[in-house]
Amino acid sequence: MGVTVSAELRITLAGAERVVAAGTTAGDALEADGRAVVAARVNGELRDLYHQVADGDVVEPVEVGSPDGRAIVRHSTAHVMAQAVQELFPEAKLGIGPPVENGFYYDFDVKQPFQPDDLKRVEKRMREIVKQGQTFQRRPVTDEQAREELAAEPYKLELIGLKGGADAEESVEVGGGQLTIYDNLDPKDGSLCWKDLCRGPHVPSTRSIPAFKLMRSGGAYWRGSEKNPQLQRIYGTAWESREKQDEYLHLLEEAEKRDHRKLGAELDLYSFPPELGSGLPVFHPKGGIIRKQMEDYMRQRQLEAGYEFVNTPHLTKSSLFETSGHLPWYGEDMFPAFELDGTEYRVKPMNCPMHNLIYRARGRSYRELPLRLSEFGSVYRYEKSGVVHGLTRVRGMTQDDSHIYTTREQMTDEIKSLLNFVLSVLRDFGLDEFYLELSTRDDSDKFIGEQADWDEATQALRQTAEESGLTLVDDPGGAAFYGPKISVQAKDAIGRTWQLSTIQLDLNQPKRFGLEYQAADGSRQTPVMIHRALFGSIERFLGVLVEHYAGAFPAWLAPVQVVGIPIAEAHAPYLHDVAKKLKAHGIRVEVDSSDDRMQKKIRNAQKQKVPFMLLAGDDDIAAGAVSFRFRSGEQKNGVPVDEAVAEIIDAVERRVQV
RNA sequence: GCCGACUUAGCUCAAUCGGUAGAGCAUCUGUCUUGUAAACAGAAGGUCAGGGGUUCGAUUCCCCUAGUCGGCUCCA
Numbered sequence: 159m160g161v162t163v164s165a166e167l168r169i170t171l172a173g174a175e176r177v178v179a180a181g182t183t184a185g186d187a188l189e190a191d192g193r194a195v196v197a198a199r200v201n202g203e204l205r206d207l208y209h210q211v212a213d214g215d216v217v218e219p220v221e222v223g224s225p226d227g228r229a230i231v232r233h234s235t236a237h238v239m240a241q242a243v244q245e246l247f248p249e250a251k252l253g254i255g256p257p258v259e260n261g262f263y264y265d266f267d268v269k270q271p272f273q274p275d276d277l278k279r280v281e282k283r284m285r286e287i288v289k290q291g292q293t294f295q296r297r298p299v300t301d302e303q304a305r306e307e308l309a310a311e312p313y314k315l316e317l318i319g320l321k322g323g324a325d326a327e328e329s330v331e332v333g334g335g336q337l338t339i340y341d342n343l344d345p346k347d348g349s350l351c352w353k354d355l356c357r358g359p360h361v362p363s364t365r366s367i368p369a370f371k372l373m374r375s376g377g378a379y380w381r382g383s384e385k386n387p388q389l390q391r392i393y394g395t396a397w398e399s400r401e402k403q404d405e406y407l408h409l410l411e412e413a414e415k416r417d418h419r420k421l422g423a424e425l426d427l428y429s430f431p432p433e434l435g436s437g438l439p440v441f442h443p444k445g446g447i448i449r450k451q452m453e454d455y456m457r458q459r460q461l462e463a464g465y466e467f468v469n470t471p472h473l474t475k476s477s478l479f480e481t482s483g484h485l486p487w488y489g490e491d492m493f494p495a496f497e498l499d500g501t502e503y504r505v506k507p508m509n510c511p512m513h514n515l516i517y518r519a520r521g522r523s524y525r526e527l528p529l530r531l532s533e534f535g536s537v538y539r540y541e542k543s544g545v546v547h548g549l550t551r552v553r554g555m556t557q558d559d560s561h562i563y564t565t566r567e568q569m570t571d572e573i574k575s576l577l578n579f580v581l582s583v584l585r586d587f588g589l590d591e592f593y594l595e596l597s598t599r600d601d602s603d604k605f606i607g608e609q610a611d612w613d614e615a616t617q618a619l620r621q622t623a624e625e626s627g628l629t630l631v632d633d634p635g636g637a638a639f640y641g642p643k644i645s646v647q648a649k650d651a652i653g654r655t656w657q658l659s660t661i662q663l664d665l666n667q668p669k670r671f672g673l674e675y676q677a678a679d680g681s682r683q684t685p686v687m688i689h690r691a692l693f694g695s696i697e698r699f700l701g702v703l704v705e706h707y708a709g710a711f712p713a714w715l716a717p718v719q720v721v722g723i724p725i726a727e728a729h730a731p732y733l734h735d736v737a738k739k740l741k742a743h744g745i746r747v748e749v750d751s752s753d754d755r756m757q758k759k760i761r762n763a764q765k766q767k768v769p770f771m772l773l774a775g776d777d778d779i780a781a782g783a784v785s786f787r788f789r790s791g792e793q794k795n796g797v798p799v800d801e802a803v804a805e806i807i808d809a810v811e812r813r814v815q816v
Numbered sequence: 817g818c819c820g821a822c823u824u825a826g827c828u829c830a831a832u833c834g835g836u837a838g839a840g841c842a843u844c845u846g847u848c849u850u851g852u853a854a855a856c857a858g859a860a861g862g863u864c865a866g867g868g869g870u871u872c873g874a875u876u877c878c879c880c881u882a883g884u885c886g887g888c889u890c891c892a
Contacts, residue, residue, distance in 0.1 A: 271819060271820050271821095272820085273820085273821085274821085374886060374887070375819095375820075375886085375887075376819065376820065376886060376887025376888065377818065377819030377820065377887060377888055378819085378887065378888045378889090379818080379819095379888055379889065382888080382889075383889080384817075384818065384888075384889050384890090388818060388819055388888075389819095389888095390819075390820085390887095391819095391887070391888080393887080419884095423827080424827085430883090430884090432865080432882075432883050432884090435882095435883095436882090436883070436884090491890090491891085537892095539891085539892090541890085541891075542817050542818090542889080542890070542891095543817065543883095544817065544818070544819090544887090544888080544889085544890090545817090545889080545890060545891070546884095547885095550891095550892085551890095551891070551892080552892090555892070557892070645892090657891090657892070658892085659892095660892070691892065693892085694892040695892050697892090698892060699892090723852085724850090725850045725851050725852090726849060726850045726851090727849065727850095728849095728850085729850080753848090753849080754854085754855090755849075755854080755855055756849090756850075756851070756852075757851090757852070757853065757854070757855090758853080758854055758855080759852095759853095760852050760853055761852095761853035761854055762853085762854090763853090764852095764853055765853080771852080773851070773852065775850055775851055776850070776851090777851080778851095785851080785852080787852055791852080791853085793851095793852060795851090795852095
């Protein structure tokens with residue numbers, strides 16, 4: 159650090175050069191009060207507003223509502239929470255406390271896990287700290303100083319020890335360089351209220367935290383490894399304004415209303431009988447008809463796209479999974495073996511080995527490739543008890559599973575057309591915002607096969623992903639054990655993303671199974687195998703659709719498409735005639751001839767989220783018409799029956815939402 | 817699997833500071849039927865998740881098991 163004694167400095171502010179006095183802080187230069195602007199970007203680096211600018215610096219404001227601004231507010235709120243926790247629970251040891259999407263967390267080592275009442279007390283204390291307006295002051299320290307000051311914080315000491323190590327990841331506590339401690343000072347007398355090892359930056363004062371709320375607590379392994387001790391994590395959210403926070407909380411409420419577990423019960427789609435065991439759903443008739451629609455449509459699209467359908471059993475001799483490599487690499491996720499006639503059997507967790515046997519059942523020619531085998535295959539996976547969740551994480555599921563065998567030359571083109579196919583089908587189900595994730599191997603030993611093969615496969619996937627024009631996110635270490643994959647992440651109606659389709663390249667199994675084809679030159683070659691699950695699993699996809707549509711399916715998927723509601727009992731036969739016409743076109747229609755009042759019938763149909771209600775009373779009958787009521791509550795009266803039928807058929811055929 | 821909370825009628829939820837439980841909706845029965853989100857009346861429905869323990873007595877207190885929920889790890 160050169161020491162320049164000068165009264166004036168030249169800095170660039172908002173693109174314009176300015177001269178300021180020496181000792182000017184970024185906050186002064188930006189005329190920031192810590193409300194709208196909470197930090198500064200100096201020469202591209204985020205800094206506190208207290209940071210003193212130097213000659214030649216380029217200084218920009220960090221708005222509280224910007225992504226960086228929010229992260230800083232959240233990070234500072236995490237500090238306030240940690241201070242409150244340590245005041246209320248003096249024995250609590252600090253873990254880490256970073257900002258995360260929509261909020262922040264802080265991990266603590268405490269003797270007793272936090273109870274809901276504890277969170278209330280912590281939050282109350284936090285509000286006091288925020289009101290007090292403690293300032294965040296940055297103080298560079300040497301490693302030795304830091305160790306001394308944080309002698310009572312074993313986890314922080316561990317982080318100091320990790321700093322600068324060969325594989326040190328950037329964290330909010332320690333970054334590669336100089337350690338810093340943030341002191342929280344009383345604004346009245348400047349006395350120290352609390353301190354934490356932290357890179358910062360922070361908001362200037364706890365008063366700069368506009369809105370926050372503690373959300374929940376739970377266990378979390380130290381540094382994310384189940385081999386480490388478990389700490390207690392408290393999650394909170396923080397925002398640039400009360401309004402933004404309320405918006406977020408409202409979104410959470412909306413998500414809760416759409417919960418597919420709740421809607422599944424209300425709409426009588428599926429259930430999870432405890433008698434069967436965890437993660438083993440059953441589909442009721444109304445859920446079953448949705449599945450049938452999904453499956454029928456998938457079959458049709460696959461036929462058009464050159465797929466062939468196969469069927470394979472649920473069970474196999476264990477040795478098949480030794481050949482495939484599943485047992486050593488995936489065995490822990492499989493149901494345990496059982497013995498029959500002295501031979502060990504397994505329930506299958508994946509369909510691919512069986513499809514390989516179909517491929518291998520006879521000699522294959524290059525003329526047959528790409529060979530696309532497809533099956534709705536039931537697989538069973540031993541998911542750990544704590545992760546089973548509704549339809550999105552089950553132990554028994556149906557994959558719409560395809561395995562495509564190609565030559566290496568065809569591989570890239572095939573992936574490209576696969577990705578287009580996948581996206582086009584997802585769009586037909588009403589999902590139209592996507593991004594891609596490329597999961598690759600890392601140096602962990604859970605991956606099998608030659609690096610050169612992985613490189614080639616990864617390159618083919620990356621090229622396709624990049625050409626798609628969709629956002630591509632890297633996911634190192636996320637690959638399947640046998641090969642890299644692209645997964646399609648779809649955004650739902652309220653902006654949440656779900657991992658759906660995957661396209662996985664496999665250069666291993668073809669070798670392990672000795673798969674071959676005869677090339678044009680007469681030589682024997684090994685095909686490339688592509689695993690492709692479009693829905694992910696039919697169960698999960700249905701769960702996602704339930705949440706996406708909040709249970710109000712477009713007519714082509716709705717279990718009951720039309721309910722006929724007579725104004726009085728006498729009008730029921732007329733509606734039965736209308737229903738007959740609709741049924742002739744394959745429409746799923748019911749006439750509510752219960753002895754409920756008409757208003758009650760409407761209420762019931764509305765609660766079941768039926769797309770079309772057809773009412774008929776004297777006026778309609780006289781005119782040979784029916785009256786529509788839609789889910790919106792909107793009505794269309796006196797529609798001639800043929801027109802009504804045509805309108806309904808049209809909505810179903812075009813697969814539109816109504 | 818790990819940490820925590822929870823489990824009362826088909827559903828949503830009460831109650832009992834330890835003396836074996838109640839409502840609304842749904843169901844069934846009956847009466848009544850006319851225009852866009854709940855007619856009226858009655859009946860039936862629970863070994864208070866399952867098992868063990870403490871106690872004169874357990875739905876209530878303790879332990880175990882299962883399941884659910886929220887996290888972690890993992891994952892389609």
